Amino acid sequence: MPTPHYGQPRYRVIADELRRRIESGAIPSGSLLPTESALTAEFRASRGTIRQAIAVLRDERLVETEHGRGTYANPYRLVDGPGEGPEVETRERQVAADPELAALFAVEVGAALVEQQNITLMNGAVGAVVRIYRLPQGTQ
Amino acid sequence: MPTPHYGQPRYRVIADELRRRIESGAIPSGSLLPTESALTAEFRASRGTIRQAIAVLRDERLVETEHGRGTYANPYRLVDGPGEGPEVETRERQVAADPELAALFAVEVGAALVEQQNITLMNGAVGAVVRIYRLPQGTQ
DNA sequence: AGAAATTTGTCCGTATGTATC
DNA sequence: AGATACATACGGACAAATTTC
Secondary structure (H helix, E strand, O other): OOOOOOOOOHHHHHHHHHHHHHHHOOOOOOOEOOOHHHHHHHHOOOHHHHHHHHHHHHHOOOEEEEOOOEEEEOOOOOOOOOOOOOEEEEEEEEEEOOHHHHHHHOOOOOOEEEEEEEEEEEOOEEEEEEEEEEOOOOOO | OOOOOOOOOHHHHHHHHHHHHHHHOOOOOOOEOOOHHHHHHHHOOOHHHHHHHHHHHHHOOOEEEEOOOEEEEOOOOOOOOOOOOOEEEEEEEEEEOOHHHHHHHOOOOOOEEEEEEEEEEEOOEEEEEEEEEEOOOOOO
């Protein structure tokens, strides 16, 4: 079978699906993701592709992998014990440029921007939300 | 041929060497790196390993790759004007909480939040826009 | 304008090394 | 020691973007 990849590459499709499962709770926070070989079987993809999909989630800090053990979902979720310092939760996504951002970046309104959102938590409460906007890779 | 990787993995060794060449100027800023196939020949490594090495440098934002063209060295360097460093423009204002921010801060949609916006400039162009949201003083 | 060559992007299969349980 | 799982590396194939002729 050939390897067409029109549109989204497979590893992104798989990453999107896994992200959905984690965010929906289908894969509970703190639990292990299915193994690489299980995902290989389920998605009919090679190990390299599965690993690439997981790498995407790892970059987003949505999962964390431990050598010889497995890949955990949502390891940075706060379940703080008492007296812990501020924690940060990070997420990255693509958004459409609002008129002000469009003017700043000299792109059209609605153009794709990358938004990185950091949520600073203090004692379990949201202290501040930081949103960083950049042009997508390769467009600058 | 077996594939031992004692000590440093090969892709890291190659990444280190390429980083050295870029930082030493052996590969001038803004110029193209050797092609993947050229690096394959020079380092006697597979293309996957070369691409992994380049991915390391890409994560460091030391290089940028364009499909069908090549990989550029140091695309993000600042070329400051006379005596100027990177500049930041800051502004603070009050905004209404969008649904997501409202949920995060546990306030009603439309409630007042303080937004601090920092615009970082690189080469006179907008590099990133940072928006920090907090609850107004006295409400936390 | 169009075809060919070049270069990077994605995917596959496989093998071996290393860490953890 | 054995089983399991992640890390690294290889080689090959086809897709897609760019450049060159």
